[in-house]
Amino acid sequence: MSIPLKNIISAIDTKSYDTVDDDVIIDHVSIDSRSSHNSPNTLFFALIGPNNDAHTYIPQLINEGVQHFVVSYIPKDLEKKASFILVENTLEALQKFAVYYRELFDFPVIGITGSNGKTIVKEWLNFLLSPDYNAIRSPKSFNSQVGVPLSVIAINEKHNLGIFEAGISTVNEMEKLEPIVQPSIGVLTNIGSSHDEGFENTDQKIKEKLLLFKHSSILIYKKNERVDALLPKNIPTFSWSFDDATANLLVYKTETQNQKTTLYYQYQEKSFQIEIPFEDYASIENAISCLMVLLYFNYSNSVIQSRMHLLYPVEMRLKVKNGINNCSLIDDSYSSDYQSLKIALDFLDSQNKFQKKTLILSDILQSGLSNEELYSRVAKLVVSNKISRVIGIGETITAFQNKFTNCITYPSTIDFLTDFENLDFSNETILVKGARSFEFEEIIAVLEEKKHETVFEINLNALSYNLNFFRSKLQPNVKIMVMVKAFGYGNGGLEIAKLLEHHKVDYLGVAFADEGISLKNGGIRLPIMVLNPESTSYSSIIQHQLEPEIYNLKGLHNFIKIAEQKKLKNFPIHIKVDTGMHRLGFERNDIDELIQTLKGNTSVQVKSILSHMATSDDAKHYDFALKQINLFDELSSKIMTELQIHPIRHILNTSGISNFPEAQFNMVRLGIGIYGVSNDTEEQKYLENVGTLKSIISQIRTIPAGDSVGYGRRFMAEKETKIATIPIGYADGISRAWGNGVGYVTIKNQKAQIVGSVCMDMLMVDVSIIPCNEGDDVIIFGESPTVSEMAHHLNTIPYEVLTSISQRVKRVFYR
Numbered sequence: 001m002s003i004p005l006k007n008i009i010s011a012i013d014t015k016s017y018d019t020v021d022d023d024v025i026i027d028h029v030s031i032d033s034r035s036s037h038n039s040p041n042t043l044f045f046a047l048i049g050p051n052n053d054a055h056t057y058i059p060q061l062i063n064e065g066v067q068h069f070v071v072s073y074i075p076k077d078l079e080k081k082a083s084f085i086l087v088e089n090t091l092e093a094l095q096k097f098a099v100y101y102r103e104l105f106d107f108p109v110i111g112i113t114g115s116n117g118k119t120i121v122k123e124w125l126n127f128l129l130s131p132d133y134n135a136i137r138s139p140k141s142f143n144s145q146v147g148v149p150l151s152v153i154a155i156n157e158k159h160n161l162g163i164f165e166a167g168i169s170t171v172n173e174m175e176k177l178e179p180i181v182q183p184s185i186g187v188l189t190n191i192g193s194s195h196d197e198g199f200e201n202t203d204q205k206i207k208e209k210l211l212l213f214k215h216s217s218i219l220i221y222k223k224n225e226r227v228d229a230l231l232p233k234n235i236p237t238f239s240w241s242f243d244d245a246t247a248n249l250l251v252y253k254t255e256t257q258n259q260k261t262t263l264y265y266q267y268q269e270k271s272f273q274i275e276i277p278f279e280d281y282a283s284i285e286n287a288i289s290c291l292m293v294l295l296y297f298n299y300s301n302s303v304i305q306s307r308m309h310l311l312y313p314v315e316m317r318l319k320v321k322n323g324i325n326n327c328s329l330i331d332d333s334y335s336s337d338y339q340s341l342k343i344a345l346d347f348l349d350s351q352n353k354f355q356k357k358t359l360i361l362s363d364i365l366q367s368g369l370s371n372e373e374l375y376s377r378v379a380k381l382v383v384s385n386k387i388s389r390v391i392g393i394g395e396t397i398t399a400f401q402n403k404f405t406n407c408i409t410y411p412s413t414i415d416f417l418t419d420f421e422n423l424d425f426s427n428e429t430i431l432v433k434g435a436r437s438f439e440f441e442e443i444i445a446v447l448e449e450k451k452h453e454t455v456f457e458i459n460l461n462a463l464s465y466n467l468n469f470f471r472s473k474l475q476p477n478v479k480i481m482v483m484v485k486a487f488g489y490g491n492g493g494l495e496i497a498k499l500l501e502h503h504k505v506d507y508l509g510v511a512f513a514d515e516g517i518s519l520k521n522g523g524i525r526l527p528i529m530v531l532n533p534e535s536t537s538y539s540s541i542i543q544h545q546l547e548p549e550i551y552n553l554k555g556l557h558n559f560i561k562i563a564e565q566k567k568l569k570n571f572p573i574h575i576k577v578d579t580g581m582h583r584l585g586f587e588r589n590d591i592d593e594l595i596q597t598l599k600g601n602t603s604v605q606v607k608s609i610l611s612h613m614a615t616s617d618d619a620k621h622y623d624f625a626l627k628q629i630n631l632f633d634e635l636s637s638k639i640m641t642e643l644q645i646h647p648i649r650h651i652l653n654t655s656g657i658s659n660f661p662e663a664q665f666n667m668v669r670l671g672i673g674i675y676g677v678s679n680d681t682e683e684q685k686y687l688e689n690v691g692t693l694k695s696i697i698s699q700i701r702t703i704p705a706g707d708s709v710g711y712g713r714r715f716m717a718e719k720e721t722k723i724a725t726i727p728i729g730y731a732d733g734i735s736r737a738w739g740n741g742v743g744y745v746t747i748k749n750q751k752a753q754i755v756g757s758v759c760m761d762m763l764m765v766d767v768s769i770i771p772c773n774e775g776d777d778v779i780i781f782g783e784s785p786t787v788s789e790m791a792h793h794l795n796t797i798p799y800e801v802l803t804s805i806s807q808r809v810k811r812v813f814y815r
């Protein structure tokens with residue numbers, strides 16, 4: 001962005017301001033004191049939250065060079081130290097700024113609200129429309145009073161479509177969000193009972209939600225009498241239904257098989273069918289919302305089918321885990337409302353592993369119904385979903401126990417846990433569903449199968465999510481190669497390659513022939529480029545149909561010689577040119593001979609020309625990066641013109657995709673980003689964590705003051721200290737530099753410092769203030785610490801931390 005401060009001052013109802021220079025141009029707006037993008041041209045909004053007042057960070061921000069602040073008071077002793085724009089309420093000022101900013105852009109904006117499915121519909125629409133649009137969308141579930149303005153402020157000149165979600169928890173909130181989003185196309189997803197407690201009744205909630213569409217040119221929704229009655233007449237609608245033929249689109253049949261559903265629908269008097277890779281009811285509804293948007297955008301059925309076919313699960317709130325005694329556990333221990341209970345039971349029904357099904361259910365807190373009515377309905381659901389037994393936890397459900405047939409109840413989670421030994425759980429599916437306050441994670445902990453080992457857990461959904469994040473940055477028709485070298489950056493080669501094949505990426509990249517061969521042997525059919533083929537591996541490269549990168553004349557001559565001996569025709573090769581990285585590649589002086597050698601040669605075919613950037617992640621070297629790009633353009637153009645060929649050209653790696661969108665040529669090479677790591681702290685917020693390195697506590701002991709821990713007695717206890725031993729060490733890839741008070745692990749959501757030196761197979765941590773037991777889970781890295789944080793303290797880069805995890809650590813993949 002680039003906006004004169006004075007325009008902002010007049011847009012946000014400023015009470016007074018004290019600034020040297022209101023001609024200054026603001027190029028960045030921030031609410032995050034830790035953002036590395038904060039600079040002298042940042043405008044910082046000091047928000048005040050329930051636990052945090054950002055005004056307290058202002059002195060530190062001034063030290064770091066930030067000069068412009070929107071505040072609701074000027075912190076003591078800071079008058080005249082920076083420019084302060086005083087407003088009544090900094091959140092409202094941020095929202096007003098977002099309204100002003102939104103008005104600077106004129107392109108279609110899809111606004112999504114509803115009780116469930118907002119984030120999924122947003123992510124899917126982004127995925128479905130990304131081949132044709134450069135869409136800006138809310139990151140993760142930024143749909144709140146703060147999240148929505150932040151999402152909108154991220155719009156830039158390159159975007160031509162907006163996809164934003166808006167969520168509310170009480171009245172008068174949507175009124176503020178509508179002018180910020182200004183959706184031209186409205187999508188109302190499923191209306192359920194979450195947040196009912198913030199409203200007098202469901203009608204009031206629906207009415208409030210509908211305010212988002214006040215000025216929309218179309219509202220897409222599932223036809224339903226209740227909404228129709230509340231819908232202002234001036235909003236044109238585009239509706240769908242499973243049974244009401246007056247809707248614009250009628251889904252008259254659904255057929256489910258093998259985790260796929262075929263939808264048969266009637267639209268404009270014709271019948272169509274499409275297949276989606278889901279079978280649960282919630283996903284089907286969300287997919288239909290997306291289908292409606294695509295129809296509204298006039299996509300043909302064949303395009304719709306080919307794209308919807310590739311939809312992927314966005315997140316699994318319902319996690320399936322292995323339980324004790326061969327049980328299967330469905331963990332939904334974070335919410336309890338009637339609607340989500342229905343969804344969870346539906347999901348339970350789709351798991352046909354066992355006949356026997358147990359529901360462990362807490363009191364339902366936000367239903368909007370009388371308890372009598374509520375538990376009667378729940379009892380009906382239990383019967384229709386063929387639940388074998390119900391275990392109710394909470395005082396209310398205990399009072400209504402007689403509504404259920406096979407039901408035992410406990411007043412509290414503790415009572416259940418005390419009686420746990422007497423309950424028999426085996427060979428059954430158990431749905432654990434409870435409101436946050438019941439702490440059902442304790443129940444999950446006793447029911448979950450204990451795995452006594454160190455594992456590296458890879459979240460495949462997160463990987464898909466990250467892939468789509470970067471895909472959405474690509475211009476139409478730009479291909480994508482994903483780098484899976486070094487065992488998928490330590491995350492696992494074959495499994496990740498399979499997922500990428502499923503997502504139809506165009507190419508895979510590996511470092512050495514061996515890596516490519518094991519992927520081909522594992523059944524991967526995608527073309528695979530080998531970055532660093534040794535001459536001795538040329539034969540096996542050919543045998544396994546891998547595609548070598550050729551980076552010098554010697555390699556070229558050798559490869560052609562072998563290709564000719566084997567009488568190959570048009571064998572694909574990739575030409576690497578050196579534009580400044582000075583690692584591998586043909587230099588300018590080699591290009592003529594390269595061209596002469598290839599001219600008229602029919603044994604090989606130049607499939608692509610590539611180069612690699614040395615500084616795509618570093619704004620300091622922006623000019624150097626541009627030089628590389630220009631030289632690449634020049635040298636590759638020369639090769640193309642003289643040989644009269646049109647190969648794929650590619651130079652961008654992950655940071656390049658983010659920082660040099662104009663240099664995408666015909667393909668990009670995505671690496672670290674897909675594994676959830678960005679070199680940019682802003683972008684990091686948009687990525688999902690993929691890998692979590694986990695272990696358990698082997699032993700706990702308490703040592704008195706004066707005792708030491710580990711080799712060389714490098715930790716001396718100053719007071720009585722509780723020490724936990726974790727079976728992971730430097731042989732597993734945990735650097736010794738991470739020990740001796742530098743690093744920490746996470747146990748029960750709390751940091752535990754590593755004390756003493758990291759040993760070969762073990763390390764010790766201080767758990768004096770953490771209530772924990774032997775056998776408890778330990779997170780070595782993942783959400784906290786993150787790989788980037790760890791790398792930073794170890795004076796290295798996340799790439800090294802990830803690829804150091806040794807092969808003896810078992811990789812576990814989950815969705």
Ligand SMILES: *Cc1c(COP(=O)(O)O)cnc(C)c1O
Pocket residue numbers: 483531612652653654655669670671672673
């Ligand atoms: C590893 C690699 C990439 C990917 O780099 P990231 O920074 O991980 O995105 C791209 N191109 C080449 C030649 C590479 O070696």
